[in-house]
Amino acid sequence: MKLLLHGHDYKYAVEQILLALFPEERPEYISAPPCSEATGKILSIKHKKPPVPDGSDGFSAVSVLSFGDVFAQSVTTIKRGGQTSRGIARVRRNKLTGKLVTDRVLQRIIKTSFYKAAKFFMDRPPVWGSLTGIRPAQIASAALASGKSEKSVTQLLTHDYYVSPERAKLCVDAALSALALKRLLSPPDVALYIGIPFCPSRCAYCSFVSNSVEKSFGLIDPFVQTIQREIEAAAELIKHLGLNVIAVYIGGGTPTALPPESLKTVLQTLGNSLDLARVREYTVEAGRPDTITAQKLDVIKSAGVKRVCVNPQSMSQDVLDAIGRNHTPEDVLDAVRLVRKYNLALNMDIIAGLPADIVSGFMSTLNTVLSLNPGNITVHTLSLKKGSRIMLEGTSVPSGAEVAEMLKYAAERLRDSGFSPYYLYRQKFTSGGFENTGWSLPGHEGIYNICMMEELCSVIGIGGGAVTKLVSDDGRIERIFNAKYPREYVLKADPSQSDGIANKFERIKGFYS
Numbered sequence: 001m002k003l004l005l006h007g008h009d010y011k012y013a014v015e016q017i018l019l020a021l022f023p024e025e026r027p028e029y030i031s032a033p034p035c036s037e038a039t040g041k042i043l044s045i046k047h048k049k050p051p052v053p054d055g056s057d058g059f060s061a062v063s064v065l066s067f068g069d070v071f072a073q074s075v076t077t078i079k080r081g082g083q084t085s086r087g088i089a090r091v092r093r094n095k096l097t098g099k100l101v102t103d104r105v106l107q108r109i110i111k112t113s114f115y116k117a118a119k120f121f122m123d124r125p126p127v128w129g130s131l132t133g134i135r136p137a138q139i140a141s142a143a144l145a146s147g148k149s150e151k152s153v154t155q156l157l158t159h160d161y162y163v164s165p166e167r168a169k170l171c172v173d174a175a176l177s178a179l180a181l182k183r184l185l186s187p188p189d190v191a192l193y194i195g196i197p198f199c200p201s202r203c204a205y206c207s208f209v210s211n212s213v214e215k216s217f218g219l220i221d222p223f224v225q226t227i228q229r230e231i232e233a234a235a236e237l238i239k240h241l242g243l244n245v246i247a248v249y250i251g252g253g254t255p256t257a258l259p260p261e262s263l264k265t266v267l268q269t270l271g272n273s274l275d276l277a278r279v280r281e282y283t284v285e286a287g288r289p290d291t292i293t294a295q296k297l298d299v300i301k302s303a304g305v306k307r308v309c310v311n312p313q314s315m316s317q318d319v320l321d322a323i324g325r326n327h328t329p330e331d332v333l334d335a336v337r338l339v340r341k342y343n344l345a346l347n348m349d350i351i352a353g354l355p356a357d358i359v360s361g362f363m364s365t366l367n368t369v370l371s372l373n374p375g376n377i378t379v380h381t382l383s384l385k386k387g388s389r390i391m392l393e394g395t396s397v398p399s400g401a402e403v404a405e406m407l408k409y410a411a412e413r414l415r416d417s418g419f420s421p422y423y424l425y426r427q428k429f430t431s432g433g434f435e436n437t438g439w440s441l442p443g444h445e446g447i448y449n450i451c452m453m454e455e456l457c458s459v460i461g462i463g464g465g466a467v468t469k470l471v472s473d474d475g476r477i478e479r480i481f482n483a484k485y486p487r488e489y490v491l492k493a494d495p496s497q498s499d500g501i502a503n504k505f506e507r508i509k510g511f512y513s
């Protein structure tokens with residue numbers, strides 16, 4: 001889409017709403033006005049009319065921000081194939097208090113005006129309306145925390161952001177879970193994430209950083225040695241800062257893709273280095289059922305782990321074959337039976353919109369998963385990421401309308417079965433523009449998932465591709481990224497590396513000092 005910004009340079013806001021509403025489009029700027037030195041963002045333009053692309057050779061949009069005596073106003077004009085649509089949104093200037101608030105409010109009206117103009121060119125309004133962020137429940141959380149009722153928050157989402165009633169209810173339910181957990185947290189509390197970026201094979205939809213064990217077996221020993229050193233360094237820092245680890249989540253990749261002795265080394269290092277007495281939740285992602293063995297579950301149980309994730313993604317053999325999974329639906333059933341013998345809590349994940357899936361097939365998958373009695377089920381929507389084999393090979397996937405049917409059935413069936421949504425997040429390029437939602441039975445909510453998505457406390461990331469997210473009392477957030485690939489991660493462990501592990505812990509220390 002050809003874009004022209006006039007009176008502002010909030011490019012990111014415009015690109016967010018563009019990609020949310022028209023994910024197949026990419027921004028092509030016709031020109032960019034200079035920024036005002038006084039504000040760094042806003043040009044004080046009242047009446048000048050910007051040039052308007054005619055749109056005859058494609059899609060075009062003009063986003064104008066102007067200021068009157070009482071209101072700041074955003075007008076978006078979109079043209080396509082000789083048709084024109086215009087959207088207007090405004091806010092009182094007395095609401096623009098301080099740079100952070102001003103930026104947030106102005107970006108909101110820019111997105112809203114774009115959304116209003118874009119609706120004319122869409123077959124149906126998007127379920128998330130003008131919202132573009134990955135954490136929509138945070139809006140509901142903030143409103144509820146300020147004293148608003150659930151009904152008024154729902155109205156805020158549906159009226160001001162044009163969110164569908166069903167998605168507004170998801171947000172409110174997730175926000176209630178977040179606020180309930182927040183009341184139990186104290187300032188020293190942190191969560192710990194351990195990243196193990198190995199998998200038995202790479203799924204067709206995957207763009208995560210993960211190495212096939214078959215192709216990178218030689219990296220496992222140096223990786224494990226490096227993660228041991230990082231765990232020990234993190235433990236020393238946690239003790240020095242007086243922090244309390246309340247949740248440990250070992251993810252990846254597929255941590256159980258490691259050989260039993262390697263997995264045992266990682267878990268023993270954690271237990272020997274950290275005081276886990278206050279940990280309320282200890283989870284290992286055992287996602288691929290073809291990696292789950294009695295020997296590995298012995299290791300997991302002995303280390304004090306309380307919860308594992310078994311993630312079939314689908315219970316259809318045709319779908320499993322299409323996404324490159326080397327297991328069968330029967331393997332999933334066998335893995336769950338084995339987990340039950342160890343008295344471990346069970347999480348399960350499924351994905352709506354996978355290649356070769358159909359609505360009735362997805363329904364059958366969900367019903368089978370429910371019959372296995374997990375306490376926690378996450379329903380993902382397929383994200384069409386450019387690094388995945390699905391995108392590289394142009395694989396056909398279910399339509400957005402079919403995915404909508406799948407998710408509608410999931411929400412109704414899960415609520416009828418006693419599950420409630422406790423966290424959710426959105427990703428770019430999901431089929432139909434939908435979301436990923438974690439559902440749980442009462443008391444089975446995932447503490448780590450809520451803390452990470454709702455940014456309730458700091459999360460210290462260890463291992464390949466792990467992200468440390470530091471959250472201050474005043475809401476300031478700082479992210480520190482570990483090296484993504486196992487070989488790179490091992491190299492960055494060298495103290496001479498200025499952006500390596502040692503530097504990360506100095507940054508964490510500085511954040512808390």
